[in-house]
Amino acid sequence: MRRTVSTLALLLIGLMLIGAVWQPHDPDAIDLSLRFAPPSLDHWLGTDQLGRDVLARLMIGGWRTVAVLGCVAAIGMVGGTVFGVAAAMLEGWRGALILRAGEMFIVVPTLVVALTAAAVFGLNPVTAGVAMGLAGIGPYTLFAHALARRLLAEPFVQAARAMGVGGSGLVVRHVVPNMAPVLFAHIGANAGLAVTAYAALAFLGLGADPSRPDWGAMLFEYRMFLFDHPLLMVWPGLAIAMVSATLNAVFDAH
Amino acid sequence: MTGTLTIENLHIAARHGDHDHVLVDGISLTIRRGRILALVGSSGCGKSMTCSGAQGVLPPGVRVTGGQVLYDGRPIAPEKLRGHVVAAILQNPRSAFNPVLTMANHAKETLRAVGKLDSGWRSRTLEAFATVGLEDGETVLGLHPFEMSGGMLQRTMIALALLSDAPFLFADEPTTDLDLIVQARILDLLEELARRRNLGVLMITHDMGVVARLADEVAVMENGRIIERATTRDIFDNPQRIATRELVEAHMSLYPEVA
Numbered sequence: 215m216r217r218t219v220s221t222l223a224l225l226l227i228g229l230m231l232i233g234a235v236w237q238p239h240d241p242d243a244i245d246l247s248l249r250f251a252p253p254s255l256d257h258w259l260g261t262d263q264l265g266r267d268v269l270a271r272l273m274i275g276g277w278r279t280v281a282v283l284g285c286v287a288a289i290g291m292v293g294g295t296v297f298g299v300a301a302a303m304l305e306g307w308r309g310a311l312i313l314r315a316g317e318m319f320i321v322v323p324t325l326v327v328a329l330t331a332a333a334v335f336g337l338n339p340v341t342a343g344v345a346m347g348l349a350g351i352g353p354y355t356l357f358a359h360a361l362a363r364r365l366l367a368e369p370f371v372q373a374a375r376a377m378g379v380g381g382s383g384l385v386v387r388h389v390v391p392n393m394a395p396v397l398f399a400h401i402g403a404n405a406g407l408a409v410t411a412y413a414a415l416a417f418l419g420l421g422a423d424p425s426r427p428d429w430g431a432m433l434f435e436y437r438m439f440l441f442d443h444p445l446l447m448v449w450p451g452l453a454i455a456m457v458s459a460t461l462n463a464v465f466d467a468h
Numbered sequence: 469m470t471g472t473l474t475i476e477n478l479h480i481a482a483r484h485g486d487h488d489h490v491l492v493d494g495i496s497l498t499i500r501r502g503r504i505l506a507l508v509g510s511s512g513c514g515k516s517m518t519c520s521g522a523q524g525v526l527p528p529g530v531r532v533t534g535g536q537v538l539y540d541g542r543p544i545a546p547e548k549l550r551g552h553v554v555a556a557i558l559q560n561p562r563s564a565f566n567p568v569l570t571m572a573n574h575a576k577e578t579l580r581a582v583g584k585l586d587s588g589w590r591s592r593t594l595e596a597f598a599t600v601g602l603e604d605g606e607t608v609l610g611l612h613p614f615e616m617s618g619g620m621l622q623r624t625m626i627a628l629a630l631l632s633d634a635p636f637l638f639a640d641e642p643t644t645d646l647d648l649i650v651q652a653r654i655l656d657l658l659e660e661l662a663r664r665r666n667l668g669v670l671m672i673t674h675d676m677g678v679v680a681r682l683a684d685e686v687a688v689m690e691n692g693r694i695i696e697r698a699t700t701r702d703i704f705d706n707p708q709r710i711a712t713r714e715l716v717e718a719h720m721s722l723y724p725e726v727a
């Protein structure tokens with residue numbers, strides 16, 4: 215079961231990444247003679263109200279979703295590690311200050327931060343990913359701090375200290391490599407949420423560029439055809455549900 | 469005073485709420501090169517704390533409240549001691565290695581810590597591996613801790629201690645987690661190295677069998693203090709204190725034929 219889910223997740227991420235470099239058709243090519251075409255060998259998932267290839271648009275949307283996840287994970291990993299390890303290594307008030315700041319940031323609602331960023335800078339994967347990543351730094355710092363504290367008390371760290379290994383060596387070779395996989399899994403457990411949050415942002419359309427097909431934006435755009443051409447909404451809806459559910463399942467297994 | 473490492477009047481305390489809880493209460497010990505000093509005492513009496521305190525690697529919340537360490541009669545700071553003057557061997561070899569690093573990484577780290585990492589690290593490591601009886605050192609270099617047996621790991625830890633070239637060795641129950649045959653081999657190895665390389669060894673143990681086997685002198689600890697010190701012969705033949713007598717008698721009842 216565990217393996218099946220992991221394989222599925224890798225497969226989905228792989229498909230989404232392919233969207234960055236290749237789509238079966240030009241996702242923006244309009245062909246009014248082919249409006250609402252049903253799935254066929256040429257257009258696997260059919261075409262939309264402007265005759266655009268739905269699969270091509272879905273793949274672009276997938277790539278943009280992966281970009282969001284990449285930003286969230288990178289910022290969470292780097293920010294959490296830097297602040298969490300610093301808090302664990304620094305004794306006294308400096309470490310305490312970092313932790314208090316981290317606790318204050320826990321209450322910051324991710325979606326509100328991302329909405330604000332979208333309103334100010336326009337909605338694209340990078341602004342949304344950076345905003346959501348920054349909003350997560352508080353809790354990730356606290357989590358990383360707990361990991362680092364536990365590692366610093368490990369006998370192998372004590373052994374390294376006793377052999378004369380200094381602070382930077384402890385951090386670089388002992389603390390960070392041993393905490394990175396756990397922190398990554400923890401951040402990954404929130405990846406499903408990031409997928410739905412980005413879809414919600416795109417659905418709300420704040421500052422969105424309509425020529426860029428995000429899954430949430432596709433849901434918004436195709437909602438008019440819900441009764442006549444329900445498949446159009448099924449595809450992006452299915453994509454969001456599958457990716458977020460699979461990511462949740464993978465990381466929950468830890 | 470050359471060739472000595474002296475722990476002088478060491479006090480260690482743990483913070484409990486708003487008052488200090490004394491763990492080590494004025495310990496003094498002198499370790500001489502080429503000799504093995506055993507520090508014995510019941511569980512929780514403060515043996516490991518004495519060792520970590522002298523090296524300045526106490527756990528969080530525990531600190532040195534007094535005393536100093538003298539190297540050849542002169543005070544020395546803990547960070548100058550670690551690796552350069554004192555190498556450490558820990559109780560449980562399985563947990564004393566970083567799970568994500570290979571033995572080659574560990575060897576390089578040990579050398580780097582004492583500023584001796586250069587292009588000759590590989591041959592020197594293989595030489596140290598050979599000294600401690602690790603066959604096929606090339607293979608061992610590429611292994612992670614989980615790929616090795618407890619005995620191999622303990623030998624590697626001793627090899628790393630030799631690699632640092634420190635004149636003194638703190639061994640905190642170095643054989644507790646090993647089976648009896650491997651224990652005997654490791655103890656023989658430690659004794660031979662101490663004699664041949666002229667190392668001064670502080671051997672922490674609560675096993676009087678280990679003491680009888682290789683120690684020159686013994687210090688008996690109780691409740692954070694040293695209550696008796698003597699040569700190994702005298703400790704067994706003529707123990708002065710009740711706690712010492714109990715340790716010796718417990719040992720004799722376990723191994724009557726040795727007595």
Ligand SMILES: Nc1ncnc2c1ncn2[C@@H]1O[C@H](COP(=O)(O)OP(=O)(O)OP(=O)(O)O)[C@@H](O)[C@H]1O
Pocket residue numbers: 482491509510511512513514515516517518527528529530674
């Ligand atoms: N992190 C800690 N904080 C406060 N007190 C501690 C801590 N670790 C150990 N102690 C206390 O310090 C005392 C001495 O512990 P130590 O580890 O030096 O004992 P030991 O003589 O080495 O025992 P053993 O033979 O079981 O290893 C013990 O009473 C223990 O309760």
Ligand SMILES: [Mg+2]
Pocket residue numbers: 515516517640
């Ligand atoms: Mg101990």
